[in-house]
Amino acid sequence: MQVILAQPRGFCAGVVRAIEIVDRALVKHGAPVFVRHEIVHNKHVVEELRRKGAHFVENLDEVPTGAVTIFSAHGVSKAVEAEAQEHQLHAIDATCPLVIKIHNQGRQYAASGRTVILIGHAGHPEVEGTMGQIPGKVILVQNEADVAKLELPPDTPVAYVTQTTLSVDDTRNIITALKQRFSNLVGPDTRDICYATQNRQSAVRELSKRVDVLLVIGATNSSNSNRLREIGTESGVPSYLIADGSELNPDWVRDAQVVGITAGASAPEAMVEDVLAALRRLGPVEVSTMEGREEHAEFRLPAELVDAQPISH
Known part of the structure; x- marks a missing residue:
């Protein structure tokens, strides 16, 4: 089986920054730190940060007075910012720039x-x-x-x-x-449109021309991951959204000569490797990466966390 990996795929600079903010806040302030909403829409990322001491909440009522609280990459309303002040929370904003x-x-x-x-x-x-x-x-x-x-x-x-x-x-x-x-x-x-969204969609359109089946790695509640799957389907390619290798149905790829893989902007590369491992359990796999746009964007961290070294993954 031939497997072609999309380029670019996976984490964007805003997601990298948000995860690093939680990591560095844990180093600087110690566990627990509270995060309003999932920091990014990916259960593997959330679970890893939870193991390190992050507590994910949907409402600030769940956060003790004065606690370190991080706003997710998606951003929050003025009302949430005001509520954090009322609760005297130490708020750190991980909203994507x-x-x-x-x-x-x-x-x-x-x-x-x-x-x-x-x-x-x-x-x-x-x-x-x-x-x-x-x-x-x-x-x-x-x-x-x-x-x-x-x-x-x-x-x-x-x-x-x-x-x-x-x-x-x-x-x-x-x-x-x-x-x-x-x-x-x-x-x-x-x-001004998000470069990462556009780049990943353009890559999937190109990838769909070359493959028999498309696997999109991402969460079901991830808007950009769902859209990548839709683009594959619109291109006439059977396309499936999966969180990791455990969700791969062998029937999807049984008759495929070429399988395409991409990952949403909040999906870690480790999950791409996990899906590749699942494919290898079905038979020999030859992996290549398509040519595509390379991304070099980096977003500045909040000043208070610059000196806090993140916990290694």
């Missing part, structure tokens, strides 16, 4: 008097955080049908921002619908 950039853009649009529209998935923690960071009413649209239902005059000054785990391709038709609907519309440059 690209998500913070969206918050800032949304606030600038709102301050200039525009109605802000957020393109994203209802219920996603990043969307909830972004809507709670921009003052005034923020309207969520998930598709072109939502744009058609908007009860705003065509000359309304409107601005849009997007969830970072959506690519240029994901948002293109919705943005086109907004442009057709509103005469006074502004939005961020396409270069």
Whole structure:
């Protein structure tokens, strides 16, 4: 069996930074540290950090007064920030810098008097955080049908921002619908779209041309991992989302000559190795990596954690 690995795949710079923040906070402050929501959407990452002493909570009511508390990479609302202050928590923000950039853009649009529209998935923690960071009413649209239902005059000054785990391709038709609907519309440059989301989707489109089956490694609650699987399916390739090698169904690859593997932005490379090991248990495997864009982005850590050396993985 031939196996082709997507390039790029797996961890993005925002995920690397968020995990390192938890690691360094454990070194500097000792266990336990509390993390609001999963730091990233991957059970293996969460379980490893839990073993080291991180406690994951959904509500700040679960955190003792004064405790070290980390906000996940997805970001939080102003209300959550205020609640942390009320509880006198030592808050450390692991929000991805690209998500913070969206918050800032949304606030600038709102301050200039525009109605802000957020393109994203209802219920996603990043969307909830972004809507709670921009003052005034923020309207969520998930598709072109939502744009058609908007009860705003065509000359309304409107601005849009997007969830970072959506690519240029994901948002293109919705943005086109907004442009057709509103005469006074502004939005961020396409270069402001999350590079990692776009790169991983572009790689999967290319990979899908070469393989009989696509395996996407990631969590079922990971927006970007689900989208990678959808792209494979849209390309006409049987595509499956799995967390690790234990979820591999041998029937999926039994007749495949070439299997493609990619990983969502919150999936560790160790899980890619785990899936490869599962494939090797079925027979001989020849592994290659496709040519693709190399990523060199690094995001700065919070100043208070720069001197704390992370626990080795």
